[in-house]
Amino acid sequence: MEALIKKRIKQVIKGDQDAFADIVEIYSNSIFQLGYRMLGNRHEAEDIAQEAFIRAYVNIKSFNQDLKFSTWLFRIATNLCIDRIRKKKPDYYLDAEVSGTDGLTMYSQLSSNSPLPENELESLELHETVQKEILKLPEKYRSVIVLKYMEELSLNEISEILDMPLGTVKTRIHRGREALRQQLRYV
Amino acid sequence: MKCNDEIVDLMHEYLDEEIDPANEMILREHLKGCKECETLFNEFRKTIAVVKGTSKMQAPPDFTAKVMASLPKEKKKVGMQRWLRNHPLIAAASLFLVLMMGSVLSTWNQEREFSVSKQENLVVQNNTVIVPEGEVVKGDVIVRNGELKIEGEVQGDVTVINGEKYLASAGHVTGQIEEVNEVFDWIWYHMKKTAFDVIDIFNESEE
Numbered sequence: 001m002e003a004l005i006k007k008r009i010k011q012v013i014k015g016d017q018d019a020f021a022d023i024v025e026i027y028s029n030s031i032f033q034l035g036y037r038m039l040g041n042r043h044e045a046e047d048i049a050q051e052a053f054i055r056a057y058v059n060i061k062s063f064n065q066d067l068k069f070s071t072w073l074f075r076i077a078t079n080l081c082i083d084r085i086r087k088k089k090p091d092y093y094l095d096a097e098v099s100g101t102d103g104l105t106m107y108s109q110l111s112s113n114s115p116l117p118e119n120e121l122e123s124l125e126l127h128e129t130v131q132k133e134i135l136k137l138p139e140k141y142r143s144v145i146v147l148k149y150m151e152e153l154s155l156n157e158i159s160e161i162l163d164m165p166l167g168t169v170k171t172r173i174h175r176g177r178e179a180l181r182q183q184l185r186y187v
Numbered sequence: 188m189k190c191n192d193e194i195v196d197l198m199h200e201y202l203d204e205e206i207d208p209a210n211e212m213i214l215r216e217h218l219k220g221c222k223e224c225e226t227l228f229n230e231f232r233k234t235i236a237v238v239k240g241t242s243k244m245q246a247p248p249d250f251t252a253k254v255m256a257s258l259p260k261e262k263k264k265v266g267m268q269r270w271l272r273n274h275p276l277i278a279a280a281s282l283f284l285v286l287m288m289g290s291v292l293s294t295w296n297q298e299r300e301f302s303v304s305k306q307e308n309l310v311v312q313n314n315t316v317i318v319p320e321g322e323v324v325k326g327d328v329i330v331r332n333g334e335l336k337i338e339g340e341v342q343g344d345v346t347v348i349n350g351e352k353y354l355a356s357a358g359h360v361t362g363q364i365e366e367v368n369e370v371f372d373w374i375w376y377h378m379k380k381t382a383f384d385v386i387d388i389f390n391e392s393e394e
Contacts, residue, residue, distance in 0.1 A: 016269065017258060024251045033244035046247060053254045127241040134238070149238045155203060174199045177231060184237055185230040 001026075005069050012060050024053050027070065030151055031077050037146040038081035040135045048084060052077035074151070074161045078143055085139045126187065133183045141176035148173055190217070190224050198228050202235065291374055304329040308339075314350075320357060327362065348373065 005026070011019035031052055035045030055076050056063075063072050134142055147158045155173070159166045197214040200206040206214070218225045247253075271278040301314045306324045310317040314333035318324050322339040331348045337358035344362035345352065352366060367376045 017255075018269065020258065021251055021255050024254045028246040028250045028254075029244060032246035032250065036244050042247075045244075046250065049246065049250070050254050050257065054257060057258050126237065130238055130241045145238070149235060150241065152239075155205075170199070170203060173203070177199070177202065177234065180238065181227075181230050181234045184234045187233075187237055 002068075006065065009060065009063065009065060009069060012057065017057075020053075020057055023056075023069075027053075027073055030070075031073065034074070034077050034146060034151060035081060037131065037134055037150050038078075038139075038142060039084060040131070044084065048080050049077065052080055055080075068157075071157055071160050074147070074153070074157075075163070078147070078161055082139055082143060085142075129187060130184065133180055136183070137176055137179055141172050141179065144169055144172045145176040145180065190221055194221075194224055195227070198224075198231060202231060288374075291377055294377075300331070301333045302331045303333065318358065320355075346376075348376070 005023060008019045008022050012023070028049065031049045032045055035048040035052075036042060039045055039048065052073065056073050059076075063069065134145060137145060143162065144158055147153045147161060148155070153161070155166060155169055159169045162169065194214065194217050197206065197210050197217075200210060201214060218228055271281070303309060303311060303316050304327065306326060306328065308319065308322045308324055309328070310319055316328075316330050316333055316335045318328070318335070318337045318339045318341055320338040324339065324341045325343065327343040327346070328335070328341055329346045329348070330350055330352075333350045335345065335347050335350065335352040336355065337345070337352065337360060338355040339357075340359040340361070342361045345360050345364045346367065347365070348367045350366075350368075352364065354360070354364070365376070367373050
């Protein structure tokens with residue numbers, strides 16, 4: 001698989017555009033999924049995934065062929081998603097202090113004794129619930145959780161994709177996990 | 188309320204699959220004796236299982252086609268190369284044509300030097316060939332890269348390649364007169380010549 005990707009990349013660098021189709025085919029589902037989990041709707045997910053592939057194509061010469069292509073592609077896609085989220089008007093962030101309180105964040109508002117109402121749980125498919133909770137996470141926790149548990153990437157890869165130290169990745173995963181646990185433990 | 192953060196940290200280490208065996212023992216021992224921590228730990232595991240179990244997304248079926256259609260146009264050169272690869276017969280034919288053209292053109296270039304067909308009574312002055320007045324030249328006269336002045340008679344065809352001919356009032360040519368000056372004329376001339384040669388071969392073999 002990696003060998004095929006490498007071969008196709010060489011062809012694309014030589015200028016053979018058609019060779020890029022295989023690359024798109026191989027990664028389309030995971031990049032689309034990344035967009036969907038990060039942004040919450042299919043339309044934007046498709047949009048962002050397309051842009052990620054186009055950027056990868058345009059910048060293919062700057063890709064270091066000794067590295068893993070998927071890491072590079074995920075980095076492009078994740079950055080696009082994060083930019084998109086930041087441009088949107090933030091609804092609320094769990095991290096943000098609730099106004100008029102002293103150091104009280106949305107985490108405490110959401111804490112253990114406010115699980116989702118039962119009828120809501122019944123009406124939603126399980127994966128919709130999960131999706132909803134993931135979208136509630138602040139972007140910095142959302143990206144690590146999506147990369148770790150939905151794309152099933154290793155901590156080292158995530159650290160490379162997000163260009164941040166392994167320690168930071170772990171901290172964010174721990175916080176994201178804690179926030180999800182509080183919301184999903186009764187599911 | 189809860190057990191110390193150290194145990195929670197161990198849980199995260201465990202969930203990250205980075206816990207060392209000694210710490211794993213500590214965690215397991217603690218969980219056996221502490222209901223609260225065991226519940227917390229199970230909630231973590233369940234949460235992860237639920238998130239991981241979320242069905243995988245599929246990109247729309249026309250996704251790849253859409254991406255390919257919105258890529259910037261590739262360089263013409265490569266498109267051409269692929270086209271040739273996909274049409275080997277045409278590619279071979281084109282290659283043949285290119286080589287043919289090349290050889291014809293190189294003949295054209297090689298033959299930049301002055302030359303004239305050999306007939307005894309032709310007079311050559313610098314790059315000018317003269318059919319003297321009163322003389323009769325037998326056979327075809329071919330002049331390359333030079334001028335031809337016909338003051339006498341030529342019994343045959345006259346061909347001037349890349350040059351000019353002057354036919355004096357007294358001059359006379361029994362056959363055809365042809366001037367070839369441009370590359371395409373030259374190629375045409377070559378083709379005709381080849382064709383006639385071929386016909387000649389057939390004619391000869393029939394005889």
